[in-house]
Amino acid sequence: MKKGPRVAIQGIKASFHEEAAFKFFGKDIQTIECNSFKQTCESLEKKEADFVVMAIENSIAGSLLPNYTLIREYNFAVVGEVYLPIQLHLMALPGVKFEDVKYATSHPIALRQCVDFFYDYPQIQVIEGSDTAACAKRIKEEQLTDTVAIANTLAAEMYGLNIIERRIESNKKNFTRFLILKLDKTEELKDINKASICFQTGNHVGALSKILNIFAEQQCNLTKIQSMPVLGKRNEYYFYVDMEWSNMENYDKAIRQALKYTANFNIMGEYQKNDKV
Numbered sequence: 001m002k003k004g005p006r007v008a009i010q011g012i013k014a015s016f017h018e019e020a021a022f023k024f025f026g027k028d029i030q031t032i033e034c035n036s037f038k039q040t041c042e043s044l045e046k047k048e049a050d051f052v053v054m055a056i057e058n059s060i061a062g063s064l065l066p067n068y069t070l071i072r073e074y075n076f077a078v079v080g081e082v083y084l085p086i087q088l089h090l091m092a093l094p095g096v097k098f099e100d101v102k103y104a105t106s107h108p109i110a111l112r113q114c115v116d117f118f119y120d121y122p123q124i125q126v127i128e129g130s131d132t133a134a135c136a137k138r139i140k141e142e143q144l145t146d147t148v149a150i151a152n153t154l155a156a157e158m159y160g161l162n163i164i165e166r167r168i169e170s171n172k173k174n175f176t177r178f179l180i181l182k183l184d185k186t187e188e189l190k191d192i193n194k195a196s197i198c199f200q201t202g203n204h205v206g207a208l209s210k211i212l213n214i215f216a217e218q219q220c221n222l223t224k225i226q227s228m229p230v231l232g233k234r235n236e237y238y239f240y241v242d243m244e245w246s247n248m249e250n251y252d253k254a255i256r257q258a259l260k261y262t263a264n265f266n267i268m269g270e271y272q273k274n275d276k277v
């Protein structure tokens with residue numbers, strides 16, 4: 001049995017979440033397959049997993065908004081990030097030819113990235129599945145000869161499918177950003193130069209710009225800002241901000257100042273920037 005960390009992912013082995021986990025931790029991990037993002041959080045909460053790897057943004061499909069809420073509500077610590085280029089292949093049971101194909105199944109994010117391909121083949125019906133690898137596995141298990149899956153090479157190998165068309169994604173530079181989550185912020189991480197924070201501001205002129213200026217004045221570079229309505233409160237938002245810096249003192253100062261002008265300020269995690277694609 002494998003020994004490494006137990007990593008919960010939404011999906012099954014050979015999904016993009018597992019590929020992201022391999023990229024961050026190396027191959028020596030125990031993958032914990034979950035049916036939903038919520039289930040990955042439950043698994044971390046119950047200490048059945050040491051980490052969760054969770055997609056947060058895709059360059060084509062955009063932010064995965066419910067995941068921001070999950071991370072905040074479970075109060076998990078963001079301890080790292082990993083970017084994965086998403087390369088998508090069309091795969092089928094050995095012997096199946098492209099002319100035989102009636103259905104194509106995959107995860108909605110993957111399907112959205114292949115719209116140009118399917119535009120050229122309107123006779124193929126597109127069907128959403130829970131994750132790319134699970135779609136590949138179903139073809140194998142149910143011996144479906146009229147169906148293809150859109151997934152990665154790992155899934156083709158693991159579930160014994162042939163790739164009949166390579167790289168069918170519309171945008172070859174498409175990537176997904178995943179966050180690495182832990183139960184709490186106990187350990188001292190090394191070489192910290194990035195943070196994910198969350199706060200609310202008042203609903204008055206200049207409230208948000210006041211905070212953004214504080215970060216600008218302290219040379220903290222914002223790499224992402226995402227707002228989400230506060231449930232049941234009109235005109236109130238959570239702002240999720242990612243930022244990078246080269247001088248830790250600047251960052252500390254910015255945080256101390258921002259605290260004075262925000263409500264429910266929460267540092268979701270401080271970690272090492274990792275934007276290699």
Ligand SMILES: O=C(O)C(=O)Cc1ccccc1
Nearest residue numbers: 015016017107109110131132
């Ligand atoms: O379905 C998968 O394999 C996933 O891990 C979800 C996903 C799908 C496409 C891009 C990134 C993540």
